[in-house]
Amino acid sequence: xxxxxxxTAIGLMLVAGLLATACGGxxxxxxxxxxxxxxxxxxxxxxxxxxxxxxxIKAQAKASGVVSKIITANRTTDPSGQIADVRNLISAGVNxxxxxxxxxxxxxxxxxxxxDKGIVVVTVDQGVTSSQxxxxxxxxxxxxxxxxxxxxxxxxGKGNVVEMRGINGVSADADRHNGFMQTLAQYPNxxxxxxxxxxxxxxxxxQQIKDIxxxxxxxxxxxxxxxxxxxxxxxxxxKKPYVPTxxxxxxxxxxxxxxxxxxxxxxxxxxxxxxxxxAGLSLGLAVLQGKSEPHLVNLDPQIWDNxxxxxxxxxxxxxxxxxxxxxxxxxxxxxxxTYTKADLIACADL
Amino acid sequence: MSARATGMRSGRWTxxxxxxxxxxxxxxxxxxxxxxxxxGVTRPGTVGPxxxxxxxxxxxPLGIVAAGQTLVMLTAGIDLSVAxxxxxxxxxxxSQSYFGSIRAVILALAxxxxxGLLNGIGVAIFRVQxxxxxxxxxxxxxxxxxxxSLKVSPEGPPNVPDIVRTLGSGKVLGFVPNxxxxxxxxxxxxxxxxxxxxxxxxxxxxxxxxxxxxLAGVRGWLVxxxxxxxxxxxxxxxxxxxxxxxNGADLSLGDVSLLPSVAAVVIGGTSIYGGxxxxxxxxxxxxxxTVLSSLFTLLDAPDxxxxxxYGAIVVLLAAVYVRxxxxxx
Numbered sequence: 300x301x302x303x304x305x306x307t308a309i310g311l312m313l314v315a316g317l318l319a320t321a322c323g324g325x326x327x328x329x330x331x332x333x334x335x336x337x338x339x340x341x342x343x344x345x346x347x348x349x350x351x352x353x354x355x356i357k358a359q360a361k362a363s364g365v366v367s368k369i370i371t372a373n374r375t376t377d378p379s380g381q382i383a384d385v386r387n388l389i390s391a392g393v394n395x396x397x398x399x400x401x402x403x404x405x406x407x408x409x410x411x412x413x414x415d416k417g418i419v420v421v422t423v424d425q426g427v428t429s430s431q432x433x434x435x436x437x438x439x440x441x442x443x444x445x446x447x448x449x450x451x452x453x454x455x456g457k458g459n460v461v462e463m464r465g466i467n468g469v470s471a472d473a474d475r476h477n478g479f480m481q482t483l484a485q486y487p488n489x490x491x492x493x494x495x496x497x498x499x500x501x502x503x504x505x506q507q508i509k510d511i512x513x514x515x516x517x518x519x520x521x522x523x524x525x526x527x528x529x530x531x532x533x534x535x536x537x538k539k540p541y542v543p544t545x546x547x548x549x550x551x552x553x554x555x556x557x558x559x560x561x562x563x564x565x566x567x568x569x570x571x572x573x574x575x576x577x578a579g580l581s582l583g584l585a586v587l588q589g590k591s592e593p594h595l596v597n598l599d600p601q602i603w604d605n606x607x608x609x610x611x612x613x614x615x616x617x618x619x620x621x622x623x624x625x626x627x628x629x630x631x632x633x634x635x636x637t638y639t640k641a642d643l644i645a646c647a648d649l
Numbered sequence: 650m651s652a653r654a655t656g657m658r659s660g661r662w663t664x665x666x667x668x669x670x671x672x673x674x675x676x677x678x679x680x681x682x683x684x685x686x687x688x689g690v691t692r693p694g695t696v697g698p699x700x701x702x703x704x705x706x707x708x709x710p711l712g713i714v715a716a717g718q719t720l721v722m723l724t725a726g727i728d729l730s731v732a733x734x735x736x737x738x739x740x741x742x743x744s745q746s747y748f749g750s751i752r753a754v755i756l757a758l759a760x761x762x763x764x765g766l767l768n769g770i771g772v773a774i775f776r777v778q779x780x781x782x783x784x785x786x787x788x789x790x791x792x793x794x795x796x797x798s799l800k801v802s803p804e805g806p807p808n809v810p811d812i813v814r815t816l817g818s819g820k821v822l823g824f825v826p827n828x829x830x831x832x833x834x835x836x837x838x839x840x841x842x843x844x845x846x847x848x849x850x851x852x853x854x855x856x857x858x859x860x861x862x863x864l865a866g867v868r869g870w871l872v873x874x875x876x877x878x879x880x881x882x883x884x885x886x887x888x889x890x891x892x893x894x895x896n897g898a899d900l901s902l903g904d905v906s907l908l909p910s911v912a913a914v915v916i917g918g919t920s921i922y923g924g925x926x927x928x929x930x931x932x933x934x935x936x937x938x939t940v941l942s943s944l945f946t947l948l949d950a951p952d953x954x955x956x957x958x959y960g961a962i963v964v965l966l967a968a969v970y971v972r973x974x975x976x977x978x
Contacts, residue, residue, distance in 0.1 A: 345736070345791055345901040350799070467952050496952055502905050503942070505895045509703045510946040514695045532896050536818055551897070623807050624897050646799045 334367035335587055337580060338388035340398035341373045342381050346499075347625045348573045349399065352424065354646035355577030356397055358638035361649055363584055369649060378405035385409045395419045395583035397576060403470055404428045419586045423579035425470050433586060435579045435596040435635075437571050439471050443478030443522075445602040446545035446569045450520045453543045453565065453606070457488040458519030461511060465499045465524040472496075475524055492516055497526045508533035518542055525571070527552035528624050531564065547571050548603070551624025553614050556605040567604035568614065572629030574636055574643070581635040598632065677917065677933040680966060684940045692947050702826050706818065706894055708939035709828035710735070711906055712932055714887035715913040716839050717880030719931045722914050723843075724873055725856045725923025726772060726779035728880045730787035731910055734764050735888030735903030737794045742889055743807035743898035744798070750810035758885050764790055765881020769874035791900075798900060807898050817893015828890045835883070839928045852876060856923025909938050916966045937966070 339356055343349050353373065360366035370391050372384035378401045386409060388396055396413060400406050400422045407429040410420045414431040421433045450460065462479060465472040483489060493511055497504035504526035511518065512533060520543045523530055527546025534541050541559065544566040546552040556566050572578075575598065586592050603617075604610035617628040622644075630640045689696040714731050721728045742757035764786060771782040809817075819827045843849035851872045854862050862869050887906070892898045917934035919926025941962060945955045 344795065345904065347899055350795070350900070354799070493946075493949075494952075495946055498905070500905050501895050501897055501899060501902055502891065506707050506939075506942060507946045509707070510943045513697075513700045513703055514692050514947050516692075529895060529897055536896075623899070625899055 333365065333588075335365055335394040335584065336392060337366050337369045337583075338385075338391065338393035338396040339369065339371045339373065339576075340381055340384050340388060340396060341371075342376045342384075342399065342401040344373060344375050347623065348571075348627065350646075351573040351627055351643075352399065352576035354643055355574040355636065355638070356580050357646060357648060358642040359577035359580045359636055361642060361647070362636075362638035363581070365584060365588075366649060376401070378402040381406060382409045385413065389413050389416060389418060393418060395421065395580070395587055397421050397423060397579045397583060399424045399576075400427045402427075419583045421579040421583040423575040424573075430594070433579075433582055433592065433594055433596075435575055435582055435598070437575065437598045437600055439474035439571075440478035440481075442569050442571055442600045443475035443524075444482045445600055446567060447479050447482040447522055449567045449602055449604055450522055450543055450545050451482065451486040451489050454489065454520050456486050459490050459492040459517050460520045460522060461493040461495070461518055462491050463504065463507065463521065463523040463526065463530065464494065464496050467496050472524065479522065492518065497524065499525060501526060501529050504529045505533060509537070512537045512539055521545065523547075525549065527568075528555055531555045531559070531566075535559075541565070545569065548617070548627050548629050549624060550619060550622040550626045550628050553603075553618045553628055554620065554624075556603075556614055557611070557618055560605050560611075565604075565606055567602050567606075567610065570601045570603075570629045571627070572598070572632050573627050574629055574632050577638060577643075578632035578635035581637070674917070674929045674933050676969065677930060677937065677966075680969075681933055681937050681940060684937065684944060688940070688944050688947060695947065698824060702820060702824055702829075704936070704939055704943060705829045705832075706826040708936050709826065709832040710887040710891035710894065711909055711913060711939060712832050712935035713835055713890060714884050714903075714906055714910045715917075715931045715935050716835055716928055717883035717887075718910045719914050719917070719919055719926065719928050720839070720843075720852060720876050721779070721880045722911075722919050722921060723852045723856045723923055723926060724876050725859070725921075726873070726876070727911065727921075728768065728783045728877065728884075729780065729907065730764055730768060730783040730790060731880065731884040731887075732903040732905075732907035733787040733790035733794070734761050734881055734884035735891060735906060736898075736901060737764075737790050738885035738888035739892035739898040739902050740794060740798065740807065740900065742813055743809050743892060744801075746808045746810040746813075750812045753810045754812065754889065757889055758882065760790075761881040761883070761885025761888075762878060763881070765878040765884075766874075768881060769877030772877060773870040773873035794900060809892055809896050809898065813889050813893040814896055815893070817890045818896065828894065831886075831890065835886070836928060836932055843927060848872065848875070853924050856920075857925070909935075912963055913938055916963065938963075 337360055339353060341349055341353060357369060360369055370388060370393060372388060381401050385396060389412060396418060403426060406427055410429040410432050413420050421435060423435050425436055426434055464476060493516065495507045508530045521530060522545045525547040527549055528551035531544060541564040546568050548568045548570045553568055555564060556568060582592055582596065603613040605614060619628065630643055685696060714735060718728055718731060738757040738760045741760055742753045745753035745756050768783050768786050771777040772779045816827050816831065821827060851867060855869050855872055859869055888903055892902060913934035914931050915921060916937060917930030919931060941959060945959065
């Protein structure tokens with residue numbers, strides 16, 4: 300898009316909130332095929348994962364051909380704010396709501412309100428306790444187990460590791476920590492010498508790895524909850540020999556696993572697709588079209604290491620040097636998403 | 650104990666208190682050294698030239714952004730858009746590096762100047778409450794940055810320009826961080842500027858008594874406007890230093906610096922009501938906060954306990970400061 304369209308785009312963003320309350324929706328018919336209005340509820344802005352998630356919903360809406368309009372409620376807020384946002388989406392007459400829930404149980408009431416009105420609610424990325432919601436998310440316990448198991452095996456079942464977690468108190472972090480601890484229990488000679496919370500932000504993670512490297516602590520391996528390339532960069536800048544490192548499917552880290560292998564970096568990336576958003580919409584549209592779908596779809600994460608030839612070829616297939624370091628390379632969630640990678644990256648509205 | 654001895658002791662204390670009142674940052678330097686000592690004792694071998702260099706490297710972005718925050722707070726204002734400006738400047742520099750480093754840096758600094766100017770116009774001319782004005786501007790900047798990241802930047806992957814990386818993580822003679830030199834230069838200008846120039850004295854005057862300033866014929870609005878522009882500019886510089894130190898930029902890079910930028914100023918003894926304080930204290934405040942986070946990374950304690958300690962130490966510092974420096978804010 301040319302820079303001249305900026306003001307239009309900004310204007311659109313500003314009126315998005317108004318639209319959510321002011322515009323009536325409902326399914327419209329064009330040329331005989333039914334068209335649906337999609338609502339998106341997200342409660343964390345400025346986060347690469349969440350933005351890619353929203354882009355995947357837009358791309359899937361376009362690819363489906365049955366969506367007439369998307370209404371986005373996207374701001375940094377808490378469960379009470381999200382409840383208000385979802386109520387606005389209900390008033391706006393959406394047919395399906397794709398949401399990243401900010402709490403496991405707080406949204407159950409509003410999900411019921413929506414379901415009672417015949418709106419299909421799909422929660423993605425994290426689970427809820429509501430029985431009416433359709434849920435599609437990555438198995439976070441397994442996410443941690445896969446990476447931890449690879450790391451501990453690579454270390455020969457012995458050594459000092461650092462666990463660099465996400466945000467304390469967030470369900471995905473708690474699930475991952477549980478998975479990590481379960482795997483740790485099987486390796487009695489692996490010792491966690493340091494546990495930090497990166498808050499999934501670059502600055503704290505960079506500072507923590509510098510402190511750990513400077514403290515003279517003996518570290519044989521690092522497990523990160525996704526702030527991965529920053530940690531590897533810390534080793535590069537400190538001119539310290541790399542240790543086996545676990546990260547997520549972020550483009551920058553994937554690039555490091557490929558390009559720094561010769562310099563001694565061993566490691567593995569575990570998938571955690573933000574494109575669960577697009578997959579969730581696909582699930583919701585299928586339900587709207589009368590198909591019978593399961594209420595819970597748990598995605599199985601994969602692990603791509605740079606040691607085995609199969610892992611390395613997966614890394615090479617997914618690496619795209621033109622993308623941002625923290626752009627997730629899990630472009631698709633089979634069999635749910637049908638858009639093109641170009642549409643996902645362009646993140647265009649309908 | 651004789652009454653005479655007690656009198657002497659209390660006399661010495663008064664002298665000490667007097668000296669501390671004159672040089673309040675001495676108390677803070679003491680606290681800083683104490684924290685470094687704790688790290689040295691709990692993790693022997695950690696504190697050395699490399700550790701000092703790394704600490705300054707990570708304190709520099711905070712110290713630079715807090716310099717602008719100090720100026721604004723001295724005028725009895727506050728700038729809550731600094732974090733968004735840091736992020737935006739870093740992201741713009743990284744995404745524009747495709748067109749050359751110089752252009753990238755100029756555009757990044759322009760972001761800071763423009764946002765600072767808008768804040769200044771809002772606060773100084775339209776008399777919008779600084780907290781609301783800058784909070785709103787921060788949201789606007791974040792929103793515009795999001796649109797920018799989606800619609801404009803995919804002309805190439807965000808890549809930190811070489812000069813920014815050299816500035817943020819390079820070291821002179823393999824020891825002194827480049828960012829420390831920049832920070833030192835900025836600190837000198839701010840400290841000397843506040844003490845020696847008419848503009849510096851007007852900042853204090855406006856923060857202390859805006860009505861008297863107006864009656865004395867001072868163009869207070871102009872001083873405020875310039876101060877917000879300087880603050881925006883320094884936030885952009887801080888964003889560049891930060892992105893250079895980390896070698897990466899994302900849409901929330903500067904978020905973690907917002908509250909520390911205010912905390913460094915308050916710990917450093919600048920009154921939130923304006924008119925009282927200075928940058929020397931803030932500078933040490935920024936170092937204290939950075940050393941504190943290092944300490945908590947190295948300390949083997951549960952996370953909630955660390956949070957409680959962090960909060961308690963910040964409150965304690967502010968309280969101790971008021972007692973020793975005799976500044977009631």
